[in-house]
Amino acid sequence: MxxxxxKFGGTSVATLDRIRRAAKRVGRxxxxxxxxxxxxxxxxxxxxxxxxxxxxxxxxxxAREYDAVVSSGEQVTAGLMALTLQEMDVPARSWAxxxxxxxxxxxxxxxxxxxxxxxxxxxxxxxGMKVAVxxxxxxxxxxxxITTLGRGGSDTTAVAFAAAFxxxxxxxxxxxxxxxxxxxxxxxxxxxxxxxxxxxxxxxxSLGAKVLQTRSVELAMRFKVRLRVLSSFEDxxxxxxxxxxxxxxxxxxxxxxxxxxxxxxxxxxLLSVADRPGxxxxxxxxLADASVNVDMIVQNISEDGRTDMTFSLPVNQIARAEKAMxxxxxxxxxxxxxxxxxxxxxxxxxxxxxxxxxAGVASQMFKALRDEGINIxxxxxxxxxxxxxxxxxxxxxxxxxxxxxxxxxxxx
Amino acid sequence: MxxxxxKFGGTSVATLDRIRRAAKRVGRxxxxxxxxxxxxxxxxxxxxxxxxxxxxxxxxxxAREYDAVVSSGEQVTAGLMALTLQEMDVPARSWAxxxxxxxxxxxxxxxxxxxxxxxxxxxxxxxGMKVAVxxxxxxxxxxxxITTLGRGGSDTTAVAFAAAFxxxxxxxxxxxxxxxxxxxxxxxxxxxxxxxxxxxxxxxxSLGAKVLQTRSVELAMRFKVRLRVLSSFEDxxxxxxxxxxxxxxxxxxxxxxxxxxxxxxxxxxLLSVADRPGxxxxxxxxLADASVNVDMIVQNISEDGRTDMTFSLPVNQIARAEKAMxxxxxxxxxxxxxxxxxxxxxxxxxxxxxxxxxAGVASQMFKALRDEGINIxxxxxxxxxxxxxxxxxxxxxxxxxxxxxxxxxxxx
Numbered sequence: 001m002x003x004x005x006x007k008f009g010g011t012s013v014a015t016l017d018r019i020r021r022a023a024k025r026v027g028r029x030x031x032x033x034x035x036x037x038x039x040x041x042x043x044x045x046x047x048x049x050x051x052x053x054x055x056x057x058x059x060x061x062x063a064r065e066y067d068a069v070v071s072s073g074e075q076v077t078a079g080l081m082a083l084t085l086q087e088m089d090v091p092a093r094s095w096a097x098x099x100x101x102x103x104x105x106x107x108x109x110x111x112x113x114x115x116x117x118x119x120x121x122x123x124x125x126x127x128g129m130k131v132a133v134x135x136x137x138x139x140x141x142x143x144x145x146i147t148t149l150g151r152g153g154s155d156t157t158a159v160a161f162a163a164a165f166x167x168x169x170x171x172x173x174x175x176x177x178x179x180x181x182x183x184x185x186x187x188x189x190x191x192x193x194x195x196x197x198x199x200x201x202x203x204x205x206s207l208g209a210k211v212l213q214t215r216s217v218e219l220a221m222r223f224k225v226r227l228r229v230l231s232s233f234e235d236x237x238x239x240x241x242x243x244x245x246x247x248x249x250x251x252x253x254x255x256x257x258x259x260x261x262x263x264x265x266x267x268x269x270l271l272s273v274a275d276r277p278g279x280x281x282x283x284x285x286x287l288a289d290a291s292v293n294v295d296m297i298v299q300n301i302s303e304d305g306r307t308d309m310t311f312s313l314p315v316n317q318i319a320r321a322e323k324a325m326x327x328x329x330x331x332x333x334x335x336x337x338x339x340x341x342x343x344x345x346x347x348x349x350x351x352x353x354x355x356x357x358x359a360g361v362a363s364q365m366f367k368a369l370r371d372e373g374i375n376i377x378x379x380x381x382x383x384x385x386x387x388x389x390x391x392x393x394x395x396x397x398x399x400x401x402x403x404x405x406x407x408x409x410x411x412x
Numbered sequence: 413m414x415x416x417x418x419k420f421g422g423t424s425v426a427t428l429d430r431i432r433r434a435a436k437r438v439g440r441x442x443x444x445x446x447x448x449x450x451x452x453x454x455x456x457x458x459x460x461x462x463x464x465x466x467x468x469x470x471x472x473x474x475a476r477e478y479d480a481v482v483s484s485g486e487q488v489t490a491g492l493m494a495l496t497l498q499e500m501d502v503p504a505r506s507w508a509x510x511x512x513x514x515x516x517x518x519x520x521x522x523x524x525x526x527x528x529x530x531x532x533x534x535x536x537x538x539x540g541m542k543v544a545v546x547x548x549x550x551x552x553x554x555x556x557x558i559t560t561l562g563r564g565g566s567d568t569t570a571v572a573f574a575a576a577f578x579x580x581x582x583x584x585x586x587x588x589x590x591x592x593x594x595x596x597x598x599x600x601x602x603x604x605x606x607x608x609x610x611x612x613x614x615x616x617x618s619l620g621a622k623v624l625q626t627r628s629v630e631l632a633m634r635f636k637v638r639l640r641v642l643s644s645f646e647d648x649x650x651x652x653x654x655x656x657x658x659x660x661x662x663x664x665x666x667x668x669x670x671x672x673x674x675x676x677x678x679x680x681x682l683l684s685v686a687d688r689p690g691x692x693x694x695x696x697x698x699l700a701d702a703s704v705n706v707d708m709i710v711q712n713i714s715e716d717g718r719t720d721m722t723f724s725l726p727v728n729q730i731a732r733a734e735k736a737m738x739x740x741x742x743x744x745x746x747x748x749x750x751x752x753x754x755x756x757x758x759x760x761x762x763x764x765x766x767x768x769x770x771a772g773v774a775s776q777m778f779k780a781l782r783d784e785g786i787n788i789x790x791x792x793x794x795x796x797x798x799x800x801x802x803x804x805x806x807x808x809x810x811x812x813x814x815x816x817x818x819x820x821x822x823x824x
Binding site for chain 2: 016019050053054056057058061062064065066068069072073075076078079080082083084086087093094096098099144145146
């Protein structure tokens with residue numbers, strides 16, 4: 001029988017009523033002839049409660065104990081979901097991560113999946129069980145201790161199961177009904193995408209369209225798992241949600257798939273840096289050590305052996321970054337004349353695999369911004385993405401203008 | 413190093429503060445040179461919450477899923493306790509039941525312990541771990557699923573660990589400071605016992621002195637585990653609480669150890685029952701089938717082939733019992749002239765291993781009741797216990813009179 005993986009996030013299992021609604025969806029897929037593996041998160045709020053207790057008990061906690069405590073939330077939901085399915089006469093049982101066993105490395109609180117043996121669960125499918133309900137986000141280390149995959153690890157669990165069981169699809173039920181061309185709160189013209197390529201989804205996810213955990217999309221791309229994102233709060237037909245899939249599964253698409261943005265960015269420029277081999281490492285090493293998440297980096301051409309280095313970072317990391325740069329200057333590691341910080345910028349990106357074969361996207365983007373009188377401060381480009389930093393106050397205007405110019409409200 | 417088992421119930425670990433207080437006690441025992449195995453319950457209220465969810469989801473729940481859900485509460489406390497100890501620089505780690513592994517049979521929700529291998533935990537003690545924090549009340553079945561031992565199973569877990577690890581003592585921390593000669597709410601002369609024999613404790617526990625789960629005392633008696641009951645809310649010296657131990661460990665004791673009582677009893681009499689072999693089975697079979705907990709049974713001498721049969725039962729089971737008897741009469745299984753129910757009785761028991769070697773306890777008891785004008789309705793006796801049924805309104809008076817006549821306020 002074809003296997004389907006269905007994943008329900010915390011808000012989709014927040015109450016017994018919602019668990020029942022989710023179970024009904026599972027029951028329909030069983031009626032459609034699927035063996036189903038259900039991956040569940042903890043009931044909304046539970047993980048935060050448990051994490052809170054651990055942090056209050058021990059600020060520098062032992063991650064092995066953190067995992068033992070925090071993994072219990074998913075265990076509860078898995079049992080309740082199995083019971084709900086049984087009440088609906090759907091043969092089901094729950095599995096904690098260690099029972100599968102979902103084998104991970106020993107990196108507690110951020111473990112990597114190493115192997116998912118299929119024997120135990122397949123034996124139960126062979127006996128007539130129709131649904132395996134698996135506690136997401138957790139596994140077992142080589143030492144026999146419970147591990148967790150880190151926040152959002154339930155999406156990753158779902159994709160890994162879909163890969164291990166060669167599932168026809170991995171449906172991620174969440175509180176949004178799919179992936180949009182941009183945030184509908186910015187423009188009412190935003191349109192839900194029926195399909196999006198893995199590569200596009202990765203760029204959109206990391207840019208702030210927080211629908212799917214990046215790691216789960218990477219895993220899906222590597223193992224060619226067809227991922228569908230859809231709402232657990234609406235009635236869905238077979239074409240509901242957004243299918244995240246390989247490029248070759250998308251017949252025709254817009255050149256630009258979506259416009260992403262990130263509001264709370266800052267721009268930092270080191271003026272007149274002595275340009276020498278290794279200077280980038282000398283600058284970005286101390287920033288990484290200070291846990292500054294540097295995003296865009298631009299280096300101007302060098303004149304007289306000196307250059308300007310500009311980078312973007314989250315606005316709440318400015319103080320850390322400035323201290324790291326001042327310390328590096330004081331210690332003689334780097335040399336610059338001035339550090340200029342702009343705390344009022346936003347990042348806008350247009351993303352689309354169509355760009356690869358379609359010239360002129362960048363110039364069309366720059367023209368649209370110019371027509372609105374928006375000044376571009378930094379530009380970076382990749383094969384399927386163009387990003388710019390602009391004044392934060394123009395962010396909404398820029399998103400709307402770009403959404404219009406690339407006609408994202410229209411289907412391809 | 414001598415191993416000590418310490419068990420903390422739900423109220424003793426109800427909050428992070430209380431867990432810290434409990435951990436301090438554990439730390440002191442480590443400082444005293446013990447390797448410690450700590451058994452924890454779920455935080456007070458958590459198990460009820462989880463059970464409520466299961467029952468609401470599925471009234472006729474699959475006990476395997478019940479166990480998967482309900483066992484999570486102890487897992488959380490075990491992790492938090494281990495973290496708290498680590499914060500106090502006490503080397504500790506948590507163990508879920510399946511990690512030990514505490515092996516049980518497959519009787520989910522009421523599993524029996526079959527084996528506790530000591531290798532895993534002892535290996536960690538050998539590496540320098542000082543405290544193994546074990547989630548109480550749970551184990552693993554031969555099929556690899558989580559089992560629970562039933563309510564109160566944490567006491568039983570603690571005693572079983574003490575037996576398996578040959579512990580010098582098993583300290584049960586609870587919300588009372590020991591076992592009393594009777595309920596202090598009935599008479600201010602009630603006195604805490606320093607020591608009590610297993611047999612006495614069993615009679616007192618089953619009679620309503622709800623300090624220790626009966627099953628845990630039976631287990632302690634079988635394996636000669638020295639059990640100490642003491643308060644987690646007071647500072648205890650080495651002689652705090654009550655030691656439950658073998659008779660031979662008690663040098664000298666009162667003839668009577670305590671006076672127990674049960675308030676909500678009823679008495680039922682079948683008048684003029686046709687007396688024939690098998691009549692007791694014919695009466696008590698249907699009562700057992702109707703889930704009536706019959707306690708005392710008295711059969712009068714037979715006259716003319718007919719007898720009266722009297723038994724006691726909880727007052728809230730009267731309707732069930734009456735229906736069972738009427739049905740049995742209607743079907744011709746039994747034959748009696750009349751069913752007389754007295755819903756206003758209480759049971760009083762005096763318990764003491766000293767009775768074995770000391771005659772006259774019964775007559776002293778009856779005389780004390782007579783002096784207060786209290787009529788005795790039913791009497792049963794065992795080797796170390798005498799129980800009577802009396803009118804409920806005299807219950808407090810009877811307890812006070814018996815406490816006085818046996819001089820229980822005085823130490824032996």
